[in-house]
Amino acid sequence: MEPKETTSEAQAGTQFEPEIVAFCCHYCAFAAADLAGVMRLSYPPNVKIIRIPCTGKLDIGYIFKAFEKGADGIIVAGCEEGSCHFQKGNLVAKKRVAYAKQLLRSIGMDDNRLEMYNLSSAMGSRFAQIATEMTDRIKKLGPSPLGRKKNDQVEEIKK
Amino acid sequence: MKSDSNLEKVLAGGGFAVTAELGPPRGADAEDIFKKAKLLGDCADAINITDNQTAIVRMSSIGAGILLKQRGIDPVIQVVTRDRNRIAIQSDILGAAAHGISNVLCLSGDHQKFGDHPTSRNVFDIDSIQLIQLFKKMRDEKKFMSGQDITVAPRLFIGAAENPFADPFEFRVIRLAKKINAGADFIQTQAVFDVTRFEEWMKLVRDKGLHQKTNILAGVIPIKSARMATYMKESVAGLKVPDEIVARMSGAKEAKEEGIKICIEIIERLKKIEGVRGVHIMAVAWESIVPKIAERAGLLPRPKTNNNSAVLL
């Protein structure tokens, strides 16, 4: 199904700054994010990290809740396949993310707004790369078709 | 004699019977039946008319059967349990018998998903073996399935189909025994291409004495082209076509002639198998070739009994 979103980038001259939520597993992705910080690597401030014990803990309901609360894009980041601290959590997450993408398509949202990545705790720069990649991607896609939360909507009305 | 069937008479007389098959038209086209009747009438002792085969709607088997009777031909009407419940089946057979139809082949029927009305419900109130039992009860006990009396019982020669090549192989002989116990007077088998394997099955059949309790007619299909041979080998469950036949068809200069030759070779081998009482020729979409095959296989002329004179209306 074709995404029915319409981009509304030209919001009276302001550059669109995406809100991106990253569900990161404690053992790998979160550690990598930490390491990126220690290494003083910069990555876009658009990415807000939520630490979860394992990506296998991720209920698809969290993904939709995040979109409903205003996220423009969502990253799910876990250990590399074969190295999940809880053995198969990231494999379960892979299937759930694929299913969530299917559900996004079914309501006409671009499923590129959701992506799963795998990395190890030592990959600080990879984390920074992922964050940058996703931010760029969402910038191109534009804001979520669900619109922003109340304060932003007020701003738009004012304009 | 259980019925007024010509086929029954030929078999009772000890002869090697021949039956052929025709598919009815997809319309109320009596001429189509009359044309085919003329073509096949002298080649066979009785002619099968399929019943919405492959679940594709065609003129009813009984309707076409009545037209054949008008031309003095003994029909074998086929009844599938897919489309009718026990009420309709009993009702239909009374109608058929009232028109002088005797031979009836009992089948389950292809699933409706293969046909032109896949969204229909199916019936399968009873299965083919219960159907054989039912017709036997109607004929011999003169009672309906409910146990109530039939005023004028239908005189029937009851047939069933068997596939010696279907799975599970070991079970096919038991299934045949079941059908015979239920009351099958004659059996028409699925087409034989692998005669050796068929001979193995017949041996198992003879070991149980089944060949004497019923009349087994072996099926044959003449192959028209190499593509048909390949299709039947690869896509039709229940047909076992040996590689050598496919090879012969592929390598032949004149495919049709080769197909006829192969068919006749198979018939000649079948004639020699103890317990095979006849042959059932299914010339799918090639009814015109049946007279030639019957002649070259030495099956003509067919014996004349009192039954195959035209019935005047």
Place this chain on the structure above:
Amino acid sequence: MITAVQKPIDEIAGMAFRHKRILIVGCGSCVTVCFAGGEKEVKTLASLLRMKAKMENRELAIDEITIERQCDHEFIDKIAALVEKADAVISVACGAGAQLIAEKFPNKIVYPGLNTTFLGITEQQGIWKERCQGCGSCLIDKTGGICPIARCAKNLLNGPCGGSSDGKCEINPETECAWQLIYDRLKQLGQLDSLEEILPAKDWTTSRDGGPRKIVREDLKQ
């Protein structure tokens, strides 16, 4: 369990979007086990509908509740207030549960969120298969514990038919031939000779064909 599949989101949205406030009611029993209408599925469905409504600029408020099961009065009684609040209810229970809700709130529009399918078992997580048709007179003692009514496409009692090939049914190469299964099981049990017995035509009066059914227990009635 009774298995079901959620209706396509467009179909459910078509029902929901006729109203401004709806209640989605989940069921904690069978449909939870087959991941069609349990608490989590209710949550996801509500999110998706809100998101879709937002994208289409529609006003839609959604309440969510999941009860133990929707086939008994007591559990539905507990949510009466929530039902009253809503303009319409979407039940993601099986057809039985959805109907009981409709029956208890005859002034409320009740929509089915699921397509109820069959009585089945969990073969493995994520795969459920049909096992029982509720014919009302179980005969699996005669067929090695395998039901030919539910598992044979032609519900033959004296199968297999000529379409059985390599243990598979003619209708689908992935569907097992029930009679092959029965044959194998009876062989394993040393009961192959029972297959020589002809099973008689079935009495369908105990099945759906006899009309809508009921069970009455005088010893339990109040």
